[in-house]
Amino acid sequence: MGIWNQLAEYLYIKKRDPNVERTQWMKYMHGMNRISILMFVIVLVLMLFKMFLLPFFRK
Template sequence: MGVLRQLAEYFYIKKRDPNAPHTKWMQYMHGINRISLFMFLVGLIIIILKLFVFRKH
């Protein structure tokens, strides 16, 4: 369940743990993770669209 919680925190769906350490480097790491997850989801959507919607007959 830890992975789903972390994803929810990255996308601001769930509040972060107030006891977690807050350093500048952690903020950078979480920002990069947000960008990479967003790009992955966009790529996944594009692949699904190409496979099922824009299929050539």
């Protein structure tokens, strides 16, 4: 399984493979990965806002 497929499954873009066994620890790991990806995207948007849009409002 490639990294793009795994990322798509984390973000609920692609359905997961029903043949793969899911343990409780794997569910925890995937949940933590979803949280970290979401936090990364939020911070990335905030940084882009501060770098590109905020200077226009300060003039």
